[in-house]
Amino acid sequence: MKTRTAILFPHSYLPEFARDRILSSFGSIIVCRPWYMESVVVTEKNDDRITIVRPPEGLKPPEDLKKILSEYRLWMSQNQGYTPTPSGVGEDATWEIRHALRQTGKEVREPVKELALKWHLVLHLERELEESRTSADEMLLRVKAERSPLAEAIEEANSSHGLFDDLPLSSSQLSIGERHLSPVLGAWFGLFGRSLPEDGSLVTIAPDVLSYAAELFGTGLPEPSREDGKSSFRTIHLPRVSVDTRMEKDSVRAGFSGRTLMLVDCG
Structure with a gap:
């Protein structure tokens, strides 16, 4: 497996713990990243x-995407309450995007451009959520590893139990959440579905992604497999769907079609 390529899915953010686990079994990793999203992990470079x-260049959003993101967050907080991904689909989602664009004095007229902008909004917002969850867990791990400066003040200098030991981590694996899973997967396949190598395996660190695909195709959830000295994976070989299923109509099903999807255990 070390000569094969892992396609990180649908994450655009590669935590160091996930990188090490994946590279223990794969020779290389492809990280699909939307336009105007940069890495905060120096080791990637x-x-x-x-x-x-x-x-593709044809799906590149306006250069002021960051401003549009800010306007979108503001509009959502004022109208429906903040939601991390555009929850509407079809005409409702298009109206929301156009509304956000009007705040910047711009208007996107081409349907493909409208979809590309929506997909970028979804993945940028999901990236922010993943980073915040991972950063919070990394900070808590550092605090647990260090002796609390409050230990002596509360007479726990000789205690083997740390002040923050009982605080739980959110999870050793990322979770996207059922409500946001469909738009996130649709956005990812919409932007990258036609650019993926045929022999690459989709590798996720979110268990709900594997569950979603298993339910979509009616396969059972597999047991983890482990090679000596390597990470544990749950693997699904998804069937190839009918040629009548087009990417434009069902990007998620078409994107999964004929692919191998693997969940890496980062625990």
Whole structure:
């Protein structure tokens, strides 16, 4: 398996713990990253085993995407309460995007451009959530590893039980959440579905992604498999769907079609 390529899915953020687990079994990793999203992990840039793939130029959103994101968050908080991903689909989602664009004095007229902008909004917002969850857990792990400066003040200097030991981590694996899973997967396949190598395996660190695919195709959830000295994976070989299923109509099903999907155990 070490000569094969892992396609990180649907994450655009590669935590160090996940990178190490994946590279223990794969020779390289492809990270699909939307336009105007940069890495905060320095090691990605210095590791020739990691390749960053961007969407096609034809799906590139306006250069002021960050401003549009800010306007979108503001509008959502004022109208429906903040939600991390655009929850509407079809005409409702298009109206929301156009509303956000009008705040910047711009208007997107081409349907493909409208979809591309929606997909970028979804993945940028999901990236923010993943980073915040991971950063919170990393900070808590550092606090637990260090002796609390309050220990002596509360007469626990000789205690083997740390002040923060009982605080739980959110999870060793990322969770996207059922409500947001469909738009996130649709956005990812919409931007990158046609740019993926045929022999690459989709590798996720979110258990709900594997469950979603298993339910979509009616396969059972597999047991984890482990090679000596390597990470544990749950693997689903998804069937190829009918050629009548087009990417434009069902990007998630068409994107999964004929693919191998693997969940890496990062615990």
